[in-house]
Amino acid sequence: MKDRQLVIVGGGPAGMAAALAARAAGVEDVLLLERDQHLGGILNQCIHPGFGLHHFKEELTGPEYADRFVRQVRSDAGIEVSLRSFAIKLTPDRHMSYLRPGAMEEVRAGAVVLATGCRERTREMIHIPGSRPSGVYPAGLAQKMVNIEGWIPGREAVIVGSGDIGLIMSRRMALEGVKVKAVIEIQKTSRGLVRNVVQCLEDFGIPLLFQHRISLIRGRDRVEAVDVVKVDDELKDIPGSGFSLPCDTVLVSVGLIPENELLEMAGAEIDPKSNTPVAKDINLTSVPGIFACGNACQVYDLADSVTRDSELAGSLAAAYLGGAGK
Numbered sequence: 109m110k111d112r113q114l115v116i117v118g119g120g121p122a123g124m125a126a127a128l129a130a131r132a133a134g135v136e137d138v139l140l141l142e143r144d145q146h147l148g149g150i151l152n153q154c155i156h157p158g159f160g161l162h163h164f165k166e167e168l169t170g171p172e173y174a175d176r177f178v179r180q181v182r183s184d185a186g187i188e189v190s191l192r193s194f195a196i197k198l199t200p201d202r203h204m205s206y207l208r209p210g211a212m213e214e215v216r217a218g219a220v221v222l223a224t225g226c227r228e229r230t231r232e233m234i235h236i237p238g239s240r241p242s243g244v245y246p247a248g249l250a251q252k253m254v255n256i257e258g259w260i261p262g263r264e265a266v267i268v269g270s271g272d273i274g275l276i277m278s279r280r281m282a283l284e285g286v287k288v289k290a291v292i293e294i295q296k297t298s299r300g301l302v303r304n305v306v307q308c309l310e311d312f313g314i315p316l317l318f319q320h321r322i323s324l325i326r327g328r329d330r331v332e333a334v335d336v337v338k339v340d341d342e343l344k345d346i347p348g349s350g351f352s353l354p355c356d357t358v359l360v361s362v363g364l365i366p367e368n369e370l371l372e373m374a375g376a377e378i379d380p381k382s383n384t385p386v387a388k389d390i391n392l393t394s395v396p397g398i399f400a401c402g403n404a405c406q407v408y409d410l411a412d413s414v415t416r417d418s419e420l421a422g423s424l425a426a427a428y429l430g431g432a433g434k
């Protein structure tokens with residue numbers, strides 16, 4: 109088992125900002141683990157503009173924003189980047205196991221920063237009834253299919269949820285020639301940024317139906333239609349308000365869940381509702397020497413805020429290690 113000063117799990121904006129900040133604070137040896145084959149995290153699939161307005165005072169796409177950090181990380185001799193490296197085990201005394209192609213590695217870390225991001229809530233989690241045909245995707249997965257793999261998931265889509273991911277994907281699908289029939293939102297207002305409601309829906313003439321929900325997904329092999337119903341202020345169906353929307357694709361964008369299995373394994377206290385670490389301040393966990401940042405710590409709207417707070421996580425880890433990289 110090798111000794112490492114600081115091990116960071118996750119090479120998205122959070123992990124990269126934490127690594128750079130720890131180095132700036134004097135940590136000499138940083139190991140950055142990323143399970144994907146590239147650094148950048150979710151930013152790699154966010155090809156739309158809207159990033160960096162606060163941090164860089166200019167508007168960048170997700171890959172452009174990530175690239176600025178990737179270059180700094182790559183040129184820092186004190187940061188070892190290990191790609192295709194999946195952290196699978198963490199103990200309270202910071203022994204970590206990770207899989208990389210052809211090997212299982214074990215390290216003993218002086219401090220650990222978990223920057224593992226989020227996964228998407230699924231159709232099952234909000235109990236949309238109906239059959240289980242193909243054509244129902246989490247919106248972030250559809251974003252990856254379209255922007256990275258170059259596949260269009262369907263021709264006529266209905267989007268569930270008007271958070272930023274649902275809004276951005278409505279526009280993305282429309283730009284690819286998909287007919288977006290409607291965005292269905294059970295609440296009275298959108299959780300997304302106002303600029304995204306305007307630029308992604310209004311500019312494209314896509315209807316946003318507040319206080320509506322999908323009551324049934326129809327279709328045998330492939331989605332054929334969704335049944336939609338209006339709900340009252342108690343979220344109860346209003347009788348007689350139902351209608352059907354023919355479509356072959358449903359994109360579900362109903363929230364993100366912080367990925368904190370490693371933290372849980374290390375015995376840290378986790379809030380069961382939000383799946384975030386329970387601690388007295390941001391970036392801390394209930395296990396000394398283990399820190400969390402970015403979307404693993406709380407779900408952020410803006411990558412700029414992720415960068416700002418994750419720099420703090422890197423500094424906290426450095427302070428824990430003794431400030432001068434001991």
Ligand SMILES: Cc1cc2nc3c(=O)[nH]c(=O)nc-3n(C[C@H](O)[C@H](O)[C@H](O)COP(=O)(O)OP(=O)(O)OC[C@H]3O[C@@H](n4cnc5c(N)ncnc54)[C@H](O)[C@@H]3O)c2cc1C
Binds near residue numbers: 159225367
């Ligand atoms: C669709 C969408 C649109 C968005 N639009 C905007 C926008 O317009 N403007 C804006 O400012 N922000 C936007 N955001 C928000 C912003 O992109 C995120 O808040 C930010 O990327 C989160 O960074 P992160 O590093 O915490 O997580 P991520 O970027 O998800 O990175 C986490 C990384 O950890 C890795 N990982 C996880 N577990 C392990 C493990 N066990 N071992 C090794 N590696 C692991 C993952 O592979 C991933 O690379 C958007 C987000 C989404 C999803």
